[in-house]
Amino acid sequence: MTPRLFFTEDGLTAQVDVLSCAPCDDGFAVVLSRTPFHPQGGGQPSDTGWIGDSEVIKVFHDVEHVVHVVNAAVQTGKNQARVDATRRLLNTRLHSAGHLIGVCGERAGWIPSKAHHWPGECRVSFVPGNAPQPLQAQQVEEQLQRWIDADLPRMTRMEGDQRFIGFGELPAHPCAGTHVSSLKQLKTVPILSIKEKKGVLTVRYDVQ
The missing domain is CATH 3.30.980.10 (Threonyl-trna Synthetase; Chain A, domain 2)
Structure with missing residues (x-):
C-alpha cells in the first residue's frame, strides 16, 4: 500500500516520485511513491489538489495502491504533490x-x-x-x-x-x-x- 503521510503528519505538500501514470475514464490514474492525499473512505471524501501542474480530481485506494485521478498526464519521476488546504x-x-x-x-x-x-x-x-x-x-x-x-x-x-x-x-x-x-x-x-x-x-x- 502507498505510504500515507497524513497518518503521522499534517503537511499539505510533499516531494514524491510518480511511479506510474495511465489513462482512465476520468483522466489519468497516477500512483505515487508516497502521498499526502487522503483517499475517499471511512466516511470522509477524498482530498483534491495538484501533482505538479495537473489537478487531482479525486483519490481512492485499490488493493495495493492509493490512486490519484488527475486531469492531465504527469511524467514519471520526481514531482511535488499539493493538497487543497481549504x-x-x-x-x-x-x-x-x-x-x-x-x-x-x-x-x-x-x-x-x-x-x-x-x-x-x-x-x-x-x-x-x-x-x-x-x-x-x-x-x-x-x-x-x-x-x-x-x-x-x-x-x-x-x-x-x-x-x-x-x-x-x-x-x-x-x-x-x-x-x-x-x-x-x-x-x-x-x-x-x-x-x-x-x-x-x-x-x-x-x-x-
Missing part, C-alpha cells in the same frame, strides 16, 4: 466533530454503527447499547463546546498498521481519516437534528 480543513473538522459526537453517544449508552462526514450530509448513527439514554441536541452541543473550549489535543497512536485517534483523555478509536490537531479548530458544532427510527439513532450535524 477542502482538507473542512473535511478534517467535520470528521473530528463526528468522532466527538460518537463519544457523546457512547457515554449515553449508544454504540456508533455508521458515520458519514461529507459536507452538508454529516451524520453519525447509533444502535442501542446497555440501557441507552435519550440524547438531546442542546445537551450534545454543550458537551462538545466544553471539549472545544478545553482545546483538547489530538492523540495518535499506531498499533502495527492500524492508527487510533482520540482527543485528550477521551477514548481513541481506529481511524484512517484526517483530524484537527486540537479541538479549538472546530469552533462550534451545531446539532441539526437527533432522530430515532427502527432502533437506530441518527445525529445530524455541521461545523461553523
Whole structure:
C-alpha cells in the first residue's frame, strides 16, 4: 500500500516520485511513491489538489495502491504533490466533530454503527447499547463546546498498521481519516437534528 503521510503528519505538500501514470475514464490514474492525499473512505471524501501542474480530481485506494485521478498526464519521476488546504480543513473538522459526537453517544449508552462526514450530509448513527439514554441536541452541543473550549489535543497512536485517534483523555478509536490537531479548530458544532427510527439513532450535524 502507498505510504500515507497524513497518518503521522499534517503537511499539505510533499516531494514524491510518480511511479506510474495511465489513462482512465476520468483522466489519468497516477500512483505515487508516497502521498499526502487522503483517499475517499471511512466516511470522509477524498482530498483534491495538484501533482505538479495537473489537478487531482479525486483519490481512492485499490488493493495495493492509493490512486490519484488527475486531469492531465504527469511524467514519471520526481514531482511535488499539493493538497487543497481549504477542502482538507473542512473535511478534517467535520470528521473530528463526528468522532466527538460518537463519544457523546457512547457515554449515553449508544454504540456508533455508521458515520458519514461529507459536507452538508454529516451524520453519525447509533444502535442501542446497555440501557441507552435519550440524547438531546442542546445537551450534545454543550458537551462538545466544553471539549472545544478545553482545546483538547489530538492523540495518535499506531498499533502495527492500524492508527487510533482520540482527543485528550477521551477514548481513541481506529481511524484512517484526517483530524484537527486540537479541538479549538472546530469552533462550534451545531446539532441539526437527533432522530430515532427502527432502533437506530441518527445525529445530524455541521461545523461553523
